[in-house]
Amino acid sequence: MADPVAPVSFTSLIETANLQLRRVPAWPAYPLAFGYVGWLVWLGATGGLGVEPVVALQRALGEAALYLLIAGLAVTPLRRHAGLNLLKFRRALGLSCFIFVVAHFLAWAVLDLQSLGRVWADIVKRPYITVGMAGFALLIPLALTSNNWSIRHLGARWRQLHRLTYAAALLGAVHYIMLVKGFQMRPLIFLAVILILLLLRLRPGRLAMRFQRG
Template sequence: MTLIDRVNGLLRRVPVWAVYVVCMAGAPWLFWQGISGGLGPEPVKGLERELGELALKFLVAGLAITPLRRLVGLNLMKFRRAVGLITFYYVCCHLLVWAVLDLQVLGQLWSEIVKRPYIAVGMAAFVLMVPLAVTSNNASVRRLGAKWRTLHRLVYPAAILGGVHYLMLAKGFRLEPLVYLAIIVALLLIRLPVRRWIRVGA
């Protein structure tokens, strides 16, 4: 038995509900950090940033599940739906902190989206993720059939928009947003069929 086989055997014993409980605990912990002074002199900005980065990390993790299975045999497929919903959870938390605690005046929401391109890009990513979250259940899979897979490919442009949103937020040159965007692009390129790469190179 290989190491990957052993890891996959251990993963099969991990209940999905435990993944939800552990991974979603980050938001209340960060909120507590904010009110207790653990997020610096601007706790709202710190909370907003940390939640956004968590959303991006889980988005990258979700995109990595299929390549990890294909390339190294690590099977995390049973957690893919949970990772997707946890991503949306952190996106919603990030959006709520910005709208309610940072912006505070909800009447200015539309004007902020129009005025600031990075917000427009982030909102576009959020809008693309809404139907994915709504249809992440067995009933939707049965009802939509083959269309379900097509619909859930919206995660690809949503991921790119999320990476661009983070890059646009960066003040000055920062390597981290570029790394996230590069990883997202790489994880999407890996999904292209090998034959398509051969045709392009021919």
């Protein structure tokens, strides 16, 4: 006879998860991110990304960055609405995302366009590149301040600064929408998920208070 199964409530499940997650270190995210970039490059060099690996590599790296932006944006809503605490992983998610964005940019600039002149011409002339570069530029100060020292020294301004993530995520999704041909669902789904995660952060109570005060 099997043991009777104890009823498991959602809350206790989340509590167990939170306890277990405390033992999971965040640092493996960095070797994993670099490893994934290296693996993609190796695939590209050995035919694993098809006969046109440069574009495939850019696409894979760009999507990886979007996935991690989404994961980072999900941390707060998950804590607030489900009680799941992933806060200790957020820096690793953000910095891994940045690793992919830098690799995505390098794949485009070095392997695809192959000249600074072309890179600059595209940044000023091509709106989808301008949008993508703007998103990249916003992530740079965030990556530079993703350390304990910056958090201590910037204080409240650190939180304000890191709200740039919202704009960067939107720019990333719009960049993707702008580069595809015809009506394609995939980039629209990325944008929809990002919009939902941003909407979940709005707290009606606070907004109402602000309006009353305003």
